[in-house]
Amino acid sequence: xxxxxxxxxxxxxxxxxxxxxxxxxxxxxxxxxxxxxxxxxxxxxxxxxxxxxxxxxxxxxxxxxxxxxxxxxxxxxxxxxxxxxxxxxxxxxxxxxxxxxxxxxxxxxxxxxxxxxxxxxxxxxxxxxxxxxxxxxxxxxxxxxxxxxxxxxxxxxxxxxxxxxxxxxxxxxxxxxxxxxxxxxxxxxxxxxxxxxxxxxxxxxxxxxxxxxxxxxxxxxxxxxxxxxxxxxxxxxxxxxxxxxxxxxxxxxxxxxxxxxxxxxxxxxxxxxxxxxxxxxxxxxxxxxxxxxxxxxxxxxxxxxxxxxxxxxxxxxxxxxxxxxxxxxxxxxxxxxxxxxxxxxxxxxxxxxxxxxxxxxxxxxxxxxxxxxxxxxxxxxxxxxxxxxxxxxxxxxxxxxxxxxxxxxxxxxxxxxxxxxxxxxxxxxxxxx
Amino acid sequence: xxxxxxxxxxxxxxxxxxxxxxxxxxxxxxxxxxxxxxxxxxxxxxxxxxxxxxxxxxxxxxxxxxxxxxxxxxxxxxxxxxxxxxxxxxxxxxxxxxxxxxxxxxxxxxxxxxxxxxxxxxxxxxxxxxxxxxxxxxxxxxxxxxxxxxxxxxxxxxxxxxxxxxxxxxxxxxxxxxxxxxxxxxxxxxxxxxxxxxxxxxxxxxxxxxxxxxxxxxxxxxxxxxxxxxxxxxxxxxxxxxxxxxxxxxxxxxxxxxxxxxxxxxxxxxxxxxxxxxxxxxxxxxxxxxxxxxxxxxxxxxxxxxxxxxxxxxxxxxxxxxxxxxxxxxxxxxxxxxxxxxxxxxxxxxxxxxxxxxxxxxxxxxxxxxxxxxxxxxxxxxxxxxxxxxxxxxxxxxxxxxxxxxxxxxxxxxxxxxxxxxxxxxxxxxxxx
Numbered sequence: 001x002x003x004x005x006x007x008x009x010x011x012x013x014x015x016x017x018x019x020x021x022x023x024x025x026x027x028x029x030x031x032x033x034x035x036x037x038x039x040x041x042x043x044x045x046x047x048x049x050x051x052x053x054x055x056x057x058x059x060x061x062x063x064x065x066x067x068x069x070x071x072x073x074x075x076x077x078x079x080x081x082x083x084x085x086x087x088x089x090x091x092x093x094x095x096x097x098x099x100x101x102x103x104x105x106x107x108x109x110x111x112x113x114x115x116x117x118x119x120x121x122x123x124x125x126x127x128x129x130x131x132x133x134x135x136x137x138x139x140x141x142x143x144x145x146x147x148x149x150x151x152x153x154x155x156x157x158x159x160x161x162x163x164x165x166x167x168x169x170x171x172x173x174x175x176x177x178x179x180x181x182x183x184x185x186x187x188x189x190x191x192x193x194x195x196x197x198x199x200x201x202x203x204x205x206x207x208x209x210x211x212x213x214x215x216x217x218x219x220x221x222x223x224x225x226x227x228x229x230x231x232x233x234x235x236x237x238x239x240x241x242x243x244x245x246x247x248x249x250x251x252x253x254x255x256x257x258x259x260x261x262x263x264x265x266x267x268x269x270x271x272x273x274x275x276x277x278x279x280x281x282x283x284x285x286x287x288x289x290x291x292x293x294x295x296x297x298x299x300x301x302x303x304x305x306x307x308x309x310x311x312x313x314x315x316x317x318x319x320x321x322x323x324x325x326x327x328x329x330x331x332x333x334x335x336x337x338x339x340x341x342x343x344x345x346x347x348x349x350x351x352x353x354x355x356x357x358x359x360x361x362x363x364x365x366x367x368x369x370x371x372x373x374x375x376x377x378x379x380x381x382x383x384x385x386x387x388x389x390x391x392x393x394x395x396x397x398x399x400x401x402x403x404x405x406x407x408x409x410x411x412x413x414x415x416x417x418x419x420x421x422x423x424x425x426x427x428x429x430x431x432x433x
Numbered sequence: 434x435x436x437x438x439x440x441x442x443x444x445x446x447x448x449x450x451x452x453x454x455x456x457x458x459x460x461x462x463x464x465x466x467x468x469x470x471x472x473x474x475x476x477x478x479x480x481x482x483x484x485x486x487x488x489x490x491x492x493x494x495x496x497x498x499x500x501x502x503x504x505x506x507x508x509x510x511x512x513x514x515x516x517x518x519x520x521x522x523x524x525x526x527x528x529x530x531x532x533x534x535x536x537x538x539x540x541x542x543x544x545x546x547x548x549x550x551x552x553x554x555x556x557x558x559x560x561x562x563x564x565x566x567x568x569x570x571x572x573x574x575x576x577x578x579x580x581x582x583x584x585x586x587x588x589x590x591x592x593x594x595x596x597x598x599x600x601x602x603x604x605x606x607x608x609x610x611x612x613x614x615x616x617x618x619x620x621x622x623x624x625x626x627x628x629x630x631x632x633x634x635x636x637x638x639x640x641x642x643x644x645x646x647x648x649x650x651x652x653x654x655x656x657x658x659x660x661x662x663x664x665x666x667x668x669x670x671x672x673x674x675x676x677x678x679x680x681x682x683x684x685x686x687x688x689x690x691x692x693x694x695x696x697x698x699x700x701x702x703x704x705x706x707x708x709x710x711x712x713x714x715x716x717x718x719x720x721x722x723x724x725x726x727x728x729x730x731x732x733x734x735x736x737x738x739x740x741x742x743x744x745x746x747x748x749x750x751x752x753x754x755x756x757x758x759x760x761x762x763x764x765x766x767x768x769x770x771x772x773x774x775x776x777x778x779x780x781x782x783x784x785x786x787x788x789x790x791x792x793x794x795x796x797x798x799x800x801x802x803x804x805x806x807x808x809x810x811x812x813x814x815x816x817x818x819x820x821x822x823x824x825x826x827x828x829x830x831x832x833x834x835x836x837x838x839x840x841x842x843x844x845x846x847x848x849x850x851x852x853x854x855x856x857x858x859x860x861x862x863x864x865x866x
Contacts, residue, residue, distance in 0.1 A: 017725075021583055021725050024724075025583060025584070025585060025724070025725070028585060029582070029583060032582045033582075131580070137723075137725065137726035137727070137729065138729055139575075139576055139579070139580025139581065142572075142575060142576075142579055142580050143572055143575075143576075143580075146572070146575055146579070146747060146750075146751060146756075147564070147572025147575050147576075147744075147747055148572065148743065148747065149462070149465045149466075149746070149747045149750045149751075150454055150458060150462060150742070150743045150744075150745075150746030150747050150750065151458070151743055152458060152461060275711065275712075275732060278708065278711045279708075290570075290743060291457075291458070292450075292454050292458070292570065292739045292740065292742055292743035292746070293570035293733060293734060293739070293740050293743040294570070294733070294734050294739075294740060295733065295734075296570065296571055296731070296732060296733030296734070297730075297731075297732040297733065298729070298730075298731060298732075299708055299729060299730040299731075299732070300726060300727070300728065300729030300730065301726060301727050301728075301729070306725045306726070306727075307725065307726050307727060309583070309725055310581065310583045310584055310723060310725035310726040311580075311583075312583075313582070313583030313725070314579060314580055314581065314582045314583050317579075317582045317583065318579060318582075323579075323756045
C-alpha cells in the first residue's frame with residue numbers, strides 16, 4: 001500500500017484530535033483512502049508542549065518543529081494541514097504550501113472568509129480541502145459541492161455557531177438572562193474566555209461567506225454583509241416569541257432572488273414548527289432549499305476537537321483517493337452565477353419584531369404608530385405591558401410588523417430614539433416565516 | 434466543452450424529472466460537471482407515452498426506443514441510468530451496461546438490496562452511482578462514503594420511508610386510526626394503490642441494507658434481517674407513547690457492537706426530544722452516530738420525482754468530474770470490517786412495549802406477570818385501563834419492559850397467546866432510548 005504523507009501546522013485541540021483519529025481509526029481510514037496516511041511532522045510555536053501531547057497520544061514518531069520550512073521543504077510531504085487559526089499568517093501558510101505544490105487542508109473559517117478567492121487561483125489543480133471550516137463535523141461543504149450539485153440553491157438558513165445557540169437555548173428553555181447563560185457556556189467550555197466572535201455573529205458570518213461562495217459564487221468580505229449578534233436579546237423578547245409561537249435563533253441566511261443574493265447573520269424569530277427551530281444547545285444545523293430537492297437539513301456537532309477532526313480526516317481521505325475535495329467548487333458555480341450580486345443591506349425586505357421601553361403616559365402609542373406609518377411600516381401584532389424592570393411608569397411596547405424594508409425600519413427607529421418618551425434604545429429582531 | 438452522453442432505461446416520474454432538471458438547470462449543471470451533459474436516448478415499453486412526455490418537456494431531440502440494445506450498443510453513450518424499478522430485469526440492465534463498459538446509475542433500492550454485491554465485481558473501476566436509491570434527494574450515500582469516512586459508524590437510525598412516516602404522523606398528531614391515515618396518504622398521492630412495501634417495512638429494509646453495506650460491509654439479504662411494518666399499530670399504543678413521552682416512528686436501525694451488527698426495521702418508541710423524533714409527515718431523516726463526529730442527522734424529501742432527480746443528476750455530475758460516485762464504497766470498508774457479522778435476530782436486546790387485551794377478571798395480571806418473569810422479562814411501567822373497544826369486560830394491559838432479549842419476549846408472547854384470557858394477539862413495539 002502506498003503512502004500519503006502529511007504535515008500539520010498548529011497542534012491544538014483539533015490538531016491533536018486529528019492525530020488521535022489517524023491512529024485510532026488507522027485501519028478503516030487506510031482502507032477507505034486506499035493509501036496509508038502518515039502524519040510525519042507538526043510545526044508549532046511551543047515544541048515542548050507538542051511533544052508532551054504526542055507522547056500522551058503514543059505518537060512520538062511524529063516530528064516536531066518550530067520552523068514551517070521543515071514541512072514546506074520536505075518533498076515527502078504531499079499535504080499541509082493548517083490548524084493554527086488567525087488570518088494573515090495562516091494565509092501565508094496556504095500560499096507557501098500551494099507554491100510548494102502541496103495539497104492544502106484548513107479548518108480556518110476566518111482566513112477563508114477573507115482570502116478564499118486569493119487561494120483559489122494559487123491552487124492550480126491542487127486539492128484544497130476545507131470541510132472542517134464550516135460547522136465542524138457536518139459535511140456541509142460536500143453537500144453543497146457534490147450532493148446538491150444539480151440544484152440552484154434558493155436559500156440557506158443555518159445555525160452556524162454552537163456557543164450562541166447554547167446561550168439562546170438556555171435563555172428560552174431555562175429562563176436565563178443573556179449574561180447568566182454566557183457564564184454557564186463559559187463554565188462548560190462552550191464559550192471562549194473572549195466570546196466576542198461567537199456572540200456578535202462574526203464567526204457565523206465567516207461560515208456564511210464560505211457557504212455563499214459554494215452556492216452562489218458570491219465574492220464578499222465580512223464587512224460587506226449585515227452581521228448582528230445576540231448580545232441585545234432580553235427575556236421580554238423571548239416572552240413575546242413564545243406568545244406568538246416563535247423560537248429565537250441566530251441564523252446565517254443566504255437567499256437568492258432574481259440576480260441578487262442577500263447575506264446576513266442576525267437573531268431571528270422563526271416558527272416553532274420549522275425543522276431548524278428544533279436544533280438546540282451547542283448543536284449546529286443548516287437548512288438548504290434547492291430548486292429540485294426542496295428543503296433539506298444537516299444537523300450535528302459544529303465544534304469540538306473530534307468532530308472537527310472527522311472533517312479534516314475526510315479531506316485527507318478524499319485527497320488520497322484522488323478526488324477533488326477542492327476549492328474548485330467556487331469556480332464551478334461561476335459560469336451560471338457570475339451575474340449574481342450581493343443585495344444592498346438597506347434593500348432587505350423582512351418582517352420585524354420591535355421592542356420599545358417607553359414612559360407610561362398618554363399619547364405615546366399614537367406617536368409611535370404615526371412614526372412607523374410615516375416610514376411605511378405597518379403593524380401586525382402589538383403587545384403593551386407594564387415593565388417588570390425596576391423603574392415604575394415604564395411600559396414595554398412589543399410589535400411585530402408586516403414586511404418592510406430594512407432602511408425603513410432603521411429610519412423609523414432612528415427617528416423614535418430622539419423622543420423623550422423612549423427610555424432605552426429600541427431593539428429589533430427579524431422574523432423569518 | 435466536451436460532452437458526456439447518457440442514456441436512460443425507464444421514463445416514469447423520476448425519469449422525466451431527470452430530463453426536466455437537465456434541461457432547466459443546464460447552465461449550472463454543465464458548469465459544475467465541467468462537461469455538457471446530454472440525454473441522448475430513453476428506452477421504454479410504451480414509446481408513444483414517452484414521446485408525449487418528452488414533447489411536454491420540449492425535449493423531442495431525445496430518441497425513444499423500446500430496445501435496450503439501442504443504448505447498450507451506442508458507443509457514444511457513456512452512462513446508463515436505470516429508473517425502471519423491479520429486481521431481476523433491472524439487474525440484467527446493470528450487468529449489460531457494465532459489460533458494455535458504461536458507467537451505471539440507479540435509483541433502484543430493491544435491485545440493490547438483492548444484487549449490490551453481484552454488481553460490485555462487474556464494475557471493475559467503472560462508476561456505479563446510487564445516491565438516489567436511499568432517501569431520494571438526501572445525499573446520505575455521499576455522507577457515509579465521503580463526509581464521515583474518518584468514522585467508525587456506531588449506529589444508524591433512519592426514517593427511511595415517507596409513506597409510513599406520514600401515516601404515523603397523522604395517527605399521532607391528528608388521532609387518525611391506521612386505515613384512515615392510509616386512505617388519506619393514498620388520496621394525497623403519498624402511498625401507492627398497493628402500499629404493501631411502504632407499510633410493511635420492506636422498502637425501508639432495502640434502504641437499510643444499502644446503508645449497512647456502506648457503513649459495515651455487511652452482505653445480507655432482506656430475508657436475513659428483522660423487518661416489521663406499521664400495520665398493527667393502534668390508538669392505544671399511541672396513547673401509551675404520549676403518556677410516557679415517546680413518539681412512534683418506523684425506523685431502520687443498524688448498530689455495531691463488538692464484531693456484530695444488528696439490522697432491523699420496525700416501529701419504535703423513541704424519546705420525544707430526540708432529533709429524529711421531530712421528522713414528521715412524508716419527510717425522511719437519518720441519524721448517524723460516528724465515533725469521531727458523534728450524532729449527526731440528515732433530513733429531506735425521501736421521494737418524489739424532482740428530489741430523486743436531484744440525486745440522479747448529482748451522480749451524473751460526479752461521473753463527469755471523474756469522481757468515483759462508485760459502489761467501491763462497499764469494498765472500502767471491508768478491510769477493517771470483514772470480521773463483522775450480522776447479529777442473530779433472537780439476540781437483539783431491547784426494551785419493549787407490550788399491548789395485551791385480556792378478559793377483565795381476577796388473577797389475569799398475576800398470570801401475565803408470572804409468564805413474563807419466567808422468560809426473564811422485568812416490567813418497567815404498567816398501565817391497565819378499561820378497553821374503549823366495543824366489547825365489555827375487556828381490559829387493556831400496556832407494559833413497558835426493561836432490557837431483554839428478543840427471543841425471550843417472543844417466547845413469552847407465544848406462551849401468553851395460548852391462554853383463554855388473551856382476547857387478541859399480543860402486540861409489541863421496541864423502545865429505543
